[in-house]
Amino acid sequence: MAYTEEELKKELETQEYAYGFVTNIEADTFPKGLNENIVRAISKRKEEPNWMTEWRLSAYRAWEKMEEPNWANVKYAKPDFQKISYYSAPKSKDKYESLDEVDPELLKTFDKLGISIDEQKKLAGVAVDIVVDSVSVATTFKKTLSEKGIIFCSISEAIREYPELVRKYIGTVIPPKDNFYSALNSAVFSDGSFCYIPKGVKCPMELSTYFRINQAGTGQFERTLVIADSDSYVSYLEGCTAPSRDENQLHAAVVELIALDDAEIKYSTVQNWFPGNKNGKGGVYNFVTKRGICHKNSKISWTQVETGSAVTWKYPSCILKGDNSIGEFYSIAVTNNYQQADTGTKMIHIGKNTKSTIISKGISAGKSQNSYRGLVQVNAKAENARNFSQCDSLLMGNKCGAHTFPYIEAKNNSAMVEHEASTSKIGEDQIFYCNQRGIDTEKAIALIVNGFSKEVLNKLPMEFAVEAQKLLEISLEGSVG
Amino acid sequence: MQLSEKLISSFLAFELDTDINSTIHGIRTSAIKKFEELGFPTRKLENWKYTSLNRVIKEDYTVFSKKKNVLDFKNVKDYFIDNIESYKIVIVDGFFDPFLSQTSHDGLDICIMSAALNKPKYSKIIKKYFNKTANSEDSLTSLNTAFSKEGAYIHVPKNTVLEKPVEIIHFATGNEAALMLQPRNLIVVEESSEVEIIESHQSLTDNPVFTNSVTEIFSEKNSKIDYYKIQDDVVTSSLIDNTYISQKRDSDVKVHTFSFGGKLIRNNLNFFQNDKSINSTMKGVTIIDYDQFVDHHTLVHHANPNCESHQDYKGIYSGKSTGVFNGKIIVDKIAQKTNAFQQNNNILLDDKSTINSKPQLEIFADDVKCSHGCTIGQLDQDALFYLRARGIPKKEAKALLTYAFANNVLESVNIPELKYKVKKIIAKKLGVSLGFDL
Known part of the structure; x- marks a missing residue:
């Protein structure tokens, strides 16, 4: 065999974070600290209407009274909210008419990220909105989309151009006072993506947003709002990276999905924020609130591949309000070195004949801790609600941990709820079987992990599935212990 | 006066009544302090998220029954198991009933806690085992510890297999308008011994009874314990059953809990596996109706390699009843080759009944097989x-x-x-x- 286990372990530990570069773009950054003036200043910089400024301020006042929650199964040094800069924008002109005007440095960044805002994407058929340090810098394919009546732009643009749509829906799924980080986000969010699919329209291409934290000492607070009007369909992708830095960076996003009658939203995330180095120094704190509401006969499907971040804390949820609505959650969470993840979902069954599926795969290696935390709630009026949950954990080495905290609450006698969970390791016999057939240990593990995660990987759109598979391999090469 | 205040102020009177020089005086005093600090658990605590004690502790309970009541065997015969030879420990309103009981000191001790706490010949065992596995950070357990006086005391020496089971019955006669009972049981089974125990709590009237029981069980090397809890009390009585089991190498402990009655039942069943090759089994059937409430909290702490645990809880809920299941399995880093299995199946028969289930795994070792399954459903219409x-x-x-x-x-x-x-x-x-x- 080419590798011994020790060598593999070493290689894994020294595995560099491939996206850890910093781009030298001049940035327009606010002074550190948070107070009402900063909130006002952000709102002013964004040229927002009055109601938005007030909305932010009320969220800020609520946030001031809140305490940072600590029930999650993660340990970290609490961020000092006065040491973060709440606004950082790549310094450039306000808007780009075409790609030629974009700072070439920025374009290089996209190249390194593997996002080409050009022909390639046309072939792939993906429209991309890119958010660097909380500000949306480029949106592609606007024209093709607008022909169909689809609105896909940055949220600050949406606030200016489509205030009635934003005002009607923002904060309806995740009220600003919902939790500590959603309140913070509501007060200081600087940008994000907005997407509206009109009635009866099937979005012809995948919509995609790339997030990147570039500037040091900044927090990224983006806000995404996706509205699928009656009988429409959209598939939305989200990817994240950040440079390697010694200090911890904060990312506190809010994502709201609204699926009106008969609509379907598919939301996929590949999260690859900087996870910290092998000694657990640095990395991004990823505290995200994601929630969708399903009206009659609609469907929301969350798919996530979580490989990055020092601390991940997120629960993409579905409120199944309408009758016959469907919620799905597919997740792969990989933790290595000192990473910690506490992730899962909430499925709230309110309407009749609602269905939900939860498939969660946790893979822990190194000294990491990986938790699944989920809630399946069947309310008294949710006749014939159906849920199936499965969470499997794979452990590599005896220094990591895998935890499950499922909450199941049923108040209706016609509910059918199933939950199963298992924890295991990669079998020595499985590896031996592969070795015997000339597959080295490293490849064998990749093979087995792929098989383990296949159910979830299958749910990703093609372009993402390939990337996700690669990420899994990078994160876990040879970490059998 | 609130129940917690009443309990704290009664502690002084209780201490005067018992031997202040007793070996456990210090344990009692620090336990009441713990309770004073924590009070009764509220729903704000994660472990009590689904269970509110408010409707139980609002009654004005008498903390000590004033007089000893004598029961006639023919009136309570039905509460014993028919046609079986058994040792019996019968406790009436918190006092030992020597007429109904059938204790033994013949090569083993099947007797009562008050004797064990007061007689010097037991002091060595009390010192070694009393309050050693019970969680002294838990408020209700501490409350019981502070008032621990009476209960069952069973000590089975090495290589002894009991040929008949032990029945432990706690009666409440209803002489008081509302009564709080705090039985404390200690069971020590030495190397290679075997014992079967059946425990039940029974109110004889509809007067409210609130029992806060603590049982400590020590299962030494290669011993075997079968413990059965029959919870079929009247709908005005409430029970909090805290059981702590500490196991040694190759021991096998099984606990069956049958919850059919009562207003509120909370079972805190804790297993600590303190050596290798241990087997722990907990099984339960819950069938409740009306506005009854049953809560099963289990904890298995796998702290050593090559151990197994099996859990199987079935619940059937009708009327407005509510069931809670919270099963926690912790597997420590060194507990390799652990095999932990947990299953919780529930049937809701009426649309007002509720079930809250939280199977929880915390695993720090990699070479383990752990699984849990939980279902909520109905009776199969086709089979019907x-x-x-x-x-x-x-x-x-x-x-x-x-x-x-x-x-x-x-x-x-x-x-x-x-x-x-x-x-x-x-x-x-x-x-x-x-x-x-x-």
Whole structure:
């Protein structure tokens, strides 16, 4: 065999974070600290209407009274909210008419990220909105989309151009006072993506947003709002990276999905924020609130591949309000070195004949801790609600941990709820079987992990599935212990 | 006055009444301090998220029953298990009843806690075991520790296999308008010994009774314990049952909990595996109705390699009843080759009934097999139709299916007379006169 286990372990530990570069773009950054003036200043910089400024301020006042929650199964040094800069924008002109005007440095960044805002994407058929340090810098394919009546732009643009749509829906799924980080986000969010699919329209291409934290000492607070009007369909992708830095960076996003009658939203995330180095120094704190509401006969499907971040804390949820609505959650969470993840979902069954599926795969290696935390709630009026949950954990080495905290609450006698969970390791016999057939240990593990995660990987759109598979391999090469 | 204040102020009177020089005086004093600090648990605590004690502690309970009551055997005969030879420890309103009991000191000790706490010949064992596995950070356990005075004391020496089971029955006669009881049991089973224990709590009237019980069980090397809890009390009584089990190498402890009655039942069942190759089993059947409430909290701490644990809890909920299941499995880093299995199946029969289930795994070792499964559903309509098509009335058909659903748990009951009694209770609970001996 080419590798011994020790060598593999070493290689894994020294595995560099491939996206850890910093781009030298001049940035327009606010002074550190948070107070009402900063909130006002952000709102002013964004040229927002009055109601938005007030909305932010009320969220800020609520946030001031809140305490940072600590029930999650993660340990970290609490961020000092006065040491973060709440606004950082790549310094450039306000808007780009075409790609030629974009700072070439920025374009290089996209190249390194593997996002080409050009022909390639046309072939792939993906429209991309890119958010660097909380500000949306480029949106592609606007024209093709607008022909169909689809609105896909940055949220600050949406606030200016489509205030009635934003005002009607923002904060309806995740009220600003919902939790500590959603309140913070509501007060200081600087940008994000907005997407509206009109009635009866099937979005012809995948919509995609790339997030990147570039500037040091900044927090990224983006806000995404996706509205699928009656009988429409959209598939939305989200990817994240950040440079390697010694200090911890904060990312506190809010994502709201609204699926009106008969609509379907598919939301996929590949999260690859900087996870910290092998000694657990640095990395991004990823505290995200994601929630969708399903009206009659609609469907929301969350798919996530979580490989990055020092601390991940997120629960993409579905409120199944309408009758016959469907919620799905597919997740792969990989933790290595000192990473910690506490992730899962909430499925709230309110309407009749609602269905939900939860498939969660946790893979822990190194000294990491990986938790699944989920809630399946069947309310008294949710006749014939159906849920199936499965969470499997794979452990590599005896220094990591895998935890499950499922909450199941049923108040209706016609509910059918199933939950199963298992924890295991990669079998020595499985590896031996592969070795015997000339597959080295490293490849064998990749093979087995792929098989383990296949159910979830299958749910990703093609372009993402390939990337996700690669990420899994990078994160876990040879970490059998 | 609130119950917690009443308890704290009664502690002084209680101390005067008992021997202040007793070895456990210090333990009692620090326990009451702990309770004073924590108070009764509220729903703000994660472990009590679904369970509110408010409707139990609002009653004005008498903390000590004033007088000893004597019961006539023929009036309470039904509460014992029929046709079986057994040792008996009977406690009436918190006092030992020597007439109904059948204790033994013949090469082993099956007697009462008050004797064990006060007689010098037991002091070595009390020192070694008393309050050693109970969680002194838990408020209700501390409350019990502070007032620990009476209960069952069982000590089985090396290489002794008990030829008949031990029945522990706590009666409340209803002489007080509302009574709080705090029995404290200590069970020590030495190397290679075996014992079977059946425990129950019974109110004889509808006067409210609140029992806060703590049982400590020590299972030494290669010992075997079968513990059965029958919880079929009247609907005005509430029970908090805290059981702590500490196991040594190659020991095998099984706990069966049958919860059919009572207003509120909370079972805190804790297993600590303190050596290798240990087997722990906990099984339960819950069948409740009206606005009854049953909460099973189990904890298995796998702290050593090559151990196993099996959990199987079945619940059937009708009316406005509520069930809670919280099963926690912790596997430490060194506990490799652990095999932990947990299952919780529930049937909701009415649209007002509720079940909250939280199977929880915390795993730090990699070479383990851990799984849990949880389901909530209904009786199979096809199976019901099948039975009815063959002339079995609806009620009986439902009862048969319910019984079949619970049968997995009943199968592992090793005392036939007890199995018969439980079957009879289940039939009564389901309103049918079937014997289920098909």
